[in-house]
Amino acid sequence: MCFRYLVGFARLGIVGALSNKRLKLAARCRLWNESFFSAPRLKRTPLGGTRRTRSDGVRILVLGGTLFLGRHIVEAALARGHDVVLFNRGKHNPHLFSHIEKLRGDRDGDLVALRGRRFETVIDPSGYRPEHVRAVTDVLGGAIAHYLFISSISVYRDFPPHRSFDEDAPLAEGDQGYGALKARCEDMLEEALPGRVARVRPGLIVGPHDPTDRFTYWPRRVARGGSVLAPGRPERPVQLVDVRDLAEWCVRGAEQCRVGVFNAVGPRSTLTMGQVLEGCATVTESVARFKWVPDEDLLAAGVKPWTELPLWIPESDSRVGGMLLADNRRAVAAGLTFRPLADTIRATLQWDRREGAAGHDLPIRVTPIPPEREAELLAYCV
Template sequence: LPAWVRDAAQILKGNVERYVFISTISVYGEPKTDPDETALTEKYEGTDPYKETLEAMKSGGYKTYGPLKALSEREAEKWFPGKTLIIRPGLIVGPRDETDRFTYWPVRIDRDGEVLAPGSPDDPVQFIDARDLAEWTIRMVENGETGIYNATGPAKTLGIGGMLDQIKAALKSNARFTWVTEDFLAQQKVQPWSDMPVWTGRESGLARAKIDRAMSKGLTFRPLAETARDTLAWFRSLPQDRQLKMRAGLTPEREAEVLAAWHKNKA
């Protein structure tokens, strides 16, 4: 939030060499297509950004998330001109990610059986292992870097089909993918991102953020197989009641219901 940045800056200004702000690719405005760091950012439509609260953001369905992050970037630059490093990550994944927004897939694929796969196998996806993001950010600070950088991955374009296949191979799973069209999923009220994690559906432009600038500064990515295995191992270490309550994706019952409807529709 802009007020958080301002409050921190009032204490830190004159006492630090650099201010690092972890932003988000959600700052990008329309059109959300292949954005690089120069793309337009979301416009804040509220009355006073300094009075915004996390609670208000949550109650509003996070509609102000992107605009307020964009304003927070500018707040940081205002207080630390020429000394600000702004990182815009995509979906951050890996062990200890309590949102389950990537974890759903290793867990579901490890369960085997028929897996509902959304849209088309070629629909692009982007994400970054938190460990890769953290290590690279530290190196950027150590090297005295400033400026704005998209930070997501992988290095080459990846479709959700490739992502699911790599997870399946990493886990030695016998899962079978059934691809269900976006239109049918919409009819069934199955939403991109929340119900089908990582997948953005028609908003696929956000899954094609350009990362050349960050890669030129040494951003690298561990194998997806490593992220998948480590994430599943972490999840399996959690208490059983937590494992039974995934925070993203479809419940087994809902997945079976949608798959049955799909097969009936195709018959």
Template sequence: MRLLILGGTEFVGRAVVESALARGWEVTVFHRGRHEAPAGVTELLGDRTAPDGLAALAEGTWDVIVDTWSAAPSAVRDAARLLAGRAGRYVYVSSCSVYAWPRAVGYDETGPVVAGSPDAGDVPYAEAKRGGELAVLDAIGEARSLLVRAGLIIGPWENIGRLPWWLGRAARGGPMLAPGPRDTPLQYIDVRDLAEWMVEAAERGLSGPYNLVSEQGHTTMGELLELCARVTGSAAELRWTAAERVLAAGIEPWTELPIWVPRAELPELHNEVYGLSAAKALGAGLSCRGVGETVTDTWAWLRSIGGVAPRRGDRPGVGLDPAVEAKVLAG
């Protein structure tokens, strides 16, 4: 199989490249040259946001194209139109954010979605992802389009900083704010499981939208943080603190305390992030590794690059100010 990936040097894109190479695929990576491409690929350089930025893609045919773009839908539109006649299947990495509010627990691919336009420029994230979906459908058609609506993605190469922040915090040791309840259920997808499923699904000719995430309650906040403390070998002392107290201190869930969304206090947000139905993807072969493997491997990757995770410039930083943490713990 011949794969063209638009991106391919960071996080999701890199995981897709590694998965495809492991299967013996021929991989072409189209990117801006800001990061080193994985070994074993053919590189094409260009900036899809610049005039004539797709010139390097003027020729060539591929069995599968994977597009991870998350900004202006018009960039997806332009690439999809250019490649429509030279692509067997177009896989667009979308997001569960495309579903409209409010969302009931167990929402699936049939749920209502936000409005979007394939011709839009800079728009909010949910609209951008929906516009990207529409751009692919308009250019490629439903039969050859695979829309991957991912939930929370963590694992090696993460450039958002959520799990890396918790690992770094645990590694520092000492009293550590652990936001409760301890049994808060989490639902996510390891980036490698996401990539493996996408590559296999494309090979099998699947099409349409799929929620890509583990089953609900795949792990808990307690298990995740205890694993972070254990794999880092630190002397971190988890101080479980009631959600009401954490919120009363003005601490923002999801951003200042990454991954954490208290179910009782913020039910709509918890349903959005951790209430998806993954039945369709699980029925189509999705397999999710255990949280222990994800945490262990992410820590090993962090150590291999000096302990500081890369950060995307288009996303806000995450993590809690140590002074704020100390104040809450002092109570």
């Protein structure tokens, strides 16, 4: 538990009595301050957090938890011995996690199941409208000691070409579009729960159970062999994070009550599109031949970046050319680690061959170019 809050809540009669063990742990917490509720809040560094041992089970509410990142977060939390409760509509994969408590409801007005409940940490991988996030904080109120919100690098205002950006870059304004809505969710949470929020901003999340096809296309396509249309330059930098690495890091953040803002992208060092495709070829033992087509030729042919050719963003695009250049040093310093790319490719392809995302009809799923269109483009551009 986030002991600095727990002790204060107990003194205010909000939670029950604490065990001696937890009181002693709270007393040792380096961030605990006897005047916490009476003195002005001290600004905490982004890497701050209350440390607890793995043996201290945390009561975690996961909003969603059965689709992609949420699913992996639940699995990681259970593997680390935590008490996990789900709140969702029961729409996606309701058969999962039958042995844990599931609260049914809808963030769009039906939060009755959350009333009177208390959790040490809320992990929110599904919120993208500020009114939905606000509804949760209103219902749970003082019962939230720590809130970990999965935001997005889309919150930033723009992504100039060939320029990296960190967590202090300007955010999107207004309330139109996915990125702006995520930014408003962040603002609302900081207002409602000052000093208790972790704002995690991933880029492209990849791995098993990904319903979007935004990465899975490449291992699948390279495994098929033949001439592969490869977009842009092989040296073009790309970023992605394995969902399993991100999920475990989020759970450890809940254990530590980590707060602050983090660009949760990977890997630690530069990764290029050429390395991604060569990695796919190595893992699949494919004899695919990569035909690199310049950005301008693909644009002239009407190819849609990111959706028809996943992981492709034209480097010269004045608005989003630098979207895959996020500075992740803060997240790395806070313990985010990255498994080898080959592991990600292999696990993704194994899952795709076993079950894949064919049954998911979601607006976030992309539609990569079919083989016939790829052949036409290769004939036209190469």
